[in-house]
Amino acid sequence: xxxxxLGFLLLTLLVIVTGAIVRTANLFxxxxxxxxxxxxxxxxxxxxxxxxxxxTEAAVGAGISTVLMLAALALTAExxxxxxxxxxxxxxxxxxxxxxxxxxxLSIPRMGDPSAPVHQHVAPWYLQxxxxxxxxPNVVSAILASFRGYxxxxxVFVVFTAGIGVLxxxxxxxxxxxxxxxxxxxxxxxxxxxxxxxxxxxxLPFIILFGLYVQFHGEHGPGGGFQAGAIMAAAxxxxxxxxxxxxxxxxVPPRVLMLLLASGAFLYGAVGVMCMLLGGNFLDYNVxxxxxxxxxxxxxxxxxxxxxxxxxxxxxSIYHAFAKREPA
Amino acid sequence: xTEVLGxxxxxxxxVVLALGLYTAAAAPNLVKKLMGLSIFQSAVxxxxxxxxxxxxxxxxxxxxxxxxxxxxxxxxxxxxLTAIVxxxxxxxxxxxxxxxxxxxxxxxxxxxxxxxxQS
Numbered sequence: 497x498x499x500x501x502l503g504f505l506l507l508t509l510l511v512i513v514t515g516a517i518v519r520t521a522n523l524f525x526x527x528x529x530x531x532x533x534x535x536x537x538x539x540x541x542x543x544x545x546x547x548x549x550x551x552t553e554a555a556v557g558a559g560i561s562t563v564l565m566l567a568a569l570a571l572t573a574e575x576x577x578x579x580x581x582x583x584x585x586x587x588x589x590x591x592x593x594x595x596x597x598x599x600x601x602l603s604i605p606r607m608g609d610p611s612a613p614v615h616q617h618v619a620p621w622y623l624q625x626x627x628x629x630x631x632x633p634n635v636v637s638a639i640l641a642s643f644r645g646y647x648x649x650x651x652v653f654v655v656f657t658a659g660i661g662v663l664x665x666x667x668x669x670x671x672x673x674x675x676x677x678x679x680x681x682x683x684x685x686x687x688x689x690x691x692x693x694x695x696x697x698x699x700l701p702f703i704i705l706f707g708l709y710v711q712f713h714g715e716h717g718p719g720g721g722f723q724a725g726a727i728m729a730a731a732x733x734x735x736x737x738x739x740x741x742x743x744x745x746x747x748v749p750p751r752v753l754m755l756l757l758a759s760g761a762f763l764y765g766a767v768g769v770m771c772m773l774l775g776g777n778f779l780d781y782n783v784x785x786x787x788x789x790x791x792x793x794x795x796x797x798x799x800x801x802x803x804x805x806x807x808x809x810x811x812x813s814i815y816h817a818f819a820k821r822e823p824a
Numbered sequence: 825x826t827e828v829l830g831x832x833x834x835x836x837x838x839v840v841l842a843l844g845l846y847t848a849a850a851a852p853n854l855v856k857k858l859m860g861l862s863i864f865q866s867a868v869x870x871x872x873x874x875x876x877x878x879x880x881x882x883x884x885x886x887x888x889x890x891x892x893x894x895x896x897x898x899x900x901x902x903x904x905l906t907a908i909v910x911x912x913x914x915x916x917x918x919x920x921x922x923x924x925x926x927x928x929x930x931x932x933x934x935x936x937x938x939x940x941x942q943s
Contacts, residue, residue: 500829511840514844514863517847517859518860526859544833545876545884546873546904547885549904549908552908560912586850587850590846593845597841598835601831601838606830607829609879614876619897623886627886633886633887640902658914661917666920666923811913814916814920821923
């Protein structure tokens with residue numbers, strides 16, 4: 497009961513925050529509110545039993561998305577120039593749509609109803625057969641990496657393609673060597689702020705350790721490649737914020753980023769082809785080892801590693817592409 | 825009371841979706857439009873994750889020796905988990921386009937860009 501009330505309060509807060517984002521003309525404030533929005537969303541996901549999703553939303557929505565938005569604002573503008581007037585056609589259409597949606601909710605199953613159609617289809621099959629077909633406790637990881645491995649491969653390639661798109665658009669040029677005496681402010685980082693720097697340096701190793709834990713413990717608890725990739729990217733972005741772009745790119749140079757970006761997606765595809773070479777279907781991990789269940793374990797581990805590496809590479813490359821660009 | 829609590833998530837979904845869609849359609853600023861799309865997308869995530877909940881259930885991480893434990897539906901979680909990461913990648917692509925527009929046009933306000941295109 498207490499959880500239901502908590503969920504009710506969190507959702508009400510979510511609506512209020514959304515309203516504030518829509519109304520404010522200060523884009524900087526809107527970005528900070530959007531971060532709060534993601535955090536509330538993650539808390540709601542957690543209450544709704546979606547631990548994996550909550551972890552992803554917290555790392556991606558509240559963490560990386562905020563940093564990217566701020567980097568984009570630094571290159572564009574911090575406030576809306578034209579006052580936003582109420583647009584009647586848009587408002588009318590959206591209100592009509594909302595009324596239709598609200599009317600539709602009256603005839604759908606109540607939240608938590610075990611007899612809802614969504615719980616009658618393939619989901620019970622996954623829950624019943626994961627223990628003896630794949631034998632890992634986290635059913636979400638089992639579906640993600642094995643049962644629906646094709647979908648995930650597709651998603652990894654979408655992420656990969658988006659990363660390449662950003663790099664085409666903004667480029668990943670080297671710093672002009674020796675051309676500039678005084679480095680631009682965004683290359684300095686937070687060196688002159690003592691508290692963020694000390695705290696950041698202190699927690700950085702723990703974030704990386706947690707990222708590795710989430711990566712390699714993803715079959716047994718909440719976690720997996722997507723979450724771990726986001727957390728690892730967040731750790732390196734934090735380092736770049738603290739120590740400046742130049743130091744960060746000395747540690748993980750663009751060459752390495754490109755390699756990460758491509759090799760993760762390649763590893764995923766290669767596991768699929770390997771299965772075919774061993775006589776199975778594409779991404780059918782049973783043939784990877786003598787015992788089908790051991791094959792599944794090996795396949796899922798490699799595929800999740802591919803996802804993690806690729807997501808880290810993409811998110812980090814995207815961040816650097818924004819951060820290195822000088823304001824026009 | 826239970827009737828209202830059972831539908832409240834869906835109502836929040838509808839309202840947040842509407843606010844996101846309105847911002848994407850009506851905001852004059854391109855970054856604000858992308859924020860609207862992002863909110864719209866999150867509302868859809870909320871819809872899916874609300875559907876996965878089973879009364880009395882827990883996160884779908886199996887534990888041996890617990891007996892008859894109810895688990896929530898893992899399938900919507902898988903869909904949304906990957907969708908979140910795809911969402912940030914496409915948002916970044918959108919932001920990259922906005923940054924390039926700013927460099928070419930000197931503004932990210934929709935009306936100013938339209939005026940410059942017409943003149």
